[in-house]
Amino acid sequence: MKKLTLETLAKMAGVGIATVDRVLNERGGVSPETTRKVLKAAKEAGLNRTLPEERRSPWQIEVILSSNDTYFFKKLAVDFREVANALGYQRLTLHRTLISESQPEKLAQHIITSSHKRNGLIIFAQNHPAVYKALEHCKNKGLPVITLVTDLPESQRLCHVGINQLQAGRTAGLLMAKMLHQPGEVMMVSGRVDFSAHRQRIEGFKEVLQHRAPHIRLTEVLAGQDHPETLRRLLEQTLAQSKNIVGIYNTGDVNAEVSEALARHKLQGKCLYITHELYDLTRRLLEENILSFTLDQNARQHAQLGLSLLLQGLEEGLLPDTYSDGKVEFKIMTAENVD
Template sequence: MSAVPTLSDVAKRAGVSLATVDRVINKRPNVKPRTVERVRQAMADLNYRPDPMAAGLARRKRFRLLFLLPTGTNAFMVDLASQIEGMEAWLAASRASVETVHADVFDPGALAAAIDALDRSADGAAIVALDHPEVRAALDRLAGDGVPFVTLVSDAPASRRERFVGVDNAAAGRTAGALIGRFAAGRKGTAGLLVGSLSLRDHMDRCFGFSQVVMRDYPNLTILPIVETRDDRERAEAAVRDLCAAQPDLVTLYNAGAGNQGVARALAQAEACRPIFVGHELTESSREALREGTFDALLAQNPGHEVRSAARILLAKAMDTSIIAEQERIRIDIFIRENLPF
């Protein structure tokens, strides 16, 4: 017998043909229960573990995954799209392919329509979601049509998703609150708060965590009403200019969404307004703003890790195998100017 048990070893041990072993492993019909038991016992005796990837290759099964990302100027989403393209070779080795489609995630009707338009022959989908009844209904229709999906970056927890792929956003918001409170060092004044949309679950979870810490631990800071920017850099720039003009006591600014390129422009050009700033995601423009001192800290999630995690989870679902939960946990990274990676 070979060092690593093979299908032939199992067949010989069980006293059956290779074809019968294949039928048992792949749960195909027309095998007697006693024969199934003999094959399973032989597998246990030999410590044989089927290779689902090899089984998929043997059946020449091709897997097709879909990623639905937002339209717009969100630099992090551009990075996500680039990472999706970058894993095509890795997926090809598993006889899998990936397609990316885009939709306006800030418009529930448009996003729901885009989800309904997804090809139902796909083996799985990763979707940047909006936590809205219309979107949840579309997501559930997708699952009902036999397409498993994960939510990516922004969650819809009441939907029939397999898993959420992203950071703990409430914890990210609490971290932002703690950083801002400590950087403020007791200065009394107002705290500005930007989001892409009040309907994006990740942004609202961040706001909740941020407010929880600031209101509990930093009474010197008064949180201003939330300003929505639709993750657009021009809107974000205008919002920061308006805050600086209207709030002479603006001590801190937290952007729970995107549009940081616009925030950086507004802060760099403001003469009397220099709030402590904490935002999200390490992109080319936000890295430069942090290096120049316009930003004070950034909380980041690794886009490559996220898209590969989504793909692994969807492929595991398609192959009926398990995942390693710890491998799929997305970390919150904290960057200041002094620890910027090259």
């Protein structure tokens, strides 16, 4: 077998002989990417010596979340920090940014700015032309981006991490249909309807309920667009006009407003009430038999999958499946299985 020379390794790695010498003898001055190429070539060639450990700066990863005050996003921000800490500061540096859902242009500009400073992005964003243009800019730079919770299916993202929102809505519809046997009206409530996640939940809910419970009439979707007073007014109008509310499905984080409206109209515990996320308020409503079910989308698993898939892409070049690798399983919570 011919002796393995620095020249041979240099050709295999596509670098100069001096670069190979600096890497193998740990003299420094070589970029992390080039160091990986040289060490990979040495391993593939079967170099019979102890190779130096690969040294590189930690990956600079940014998570961009909604600045709204909902339980889910506050929990998500904490979970990303804790998961990143467990992975170690030598492996990644996590940057967390909160931007209002009502400012897509500001979000788009921030994405472009971050694309010049970060190795990868994990973002929560709404469907907006400026956001799509910013993600196209990231794609052209070779910067991997993962969408979170709400997908942007026509964007150039690495993959999506989140629950199947349509399936969650269909599950809520099935639960409602199986438990409602008398005729009546079901109210559909949403904080926002300009996000695909909420639209998909409503779509799935309506499809199943209309098919399985034709004796139930659905009201128009009451959407406060994150304005509590607007939602309270819509709830009051609907409850005052309807004489036979038998169910409520809430896709968003407006359970305080819904439960208060039910109390005013003496409907607490008298109609089937389904919502999303398990937190202090929904836990209490379950325990008091005001809330029937809540579908929890597991913030911790979002953080774990998002960081894991992004690191695999950065470190190993792995391309995840658009949906299956980042799919988060939601849980149906009742008064009997809350911790």
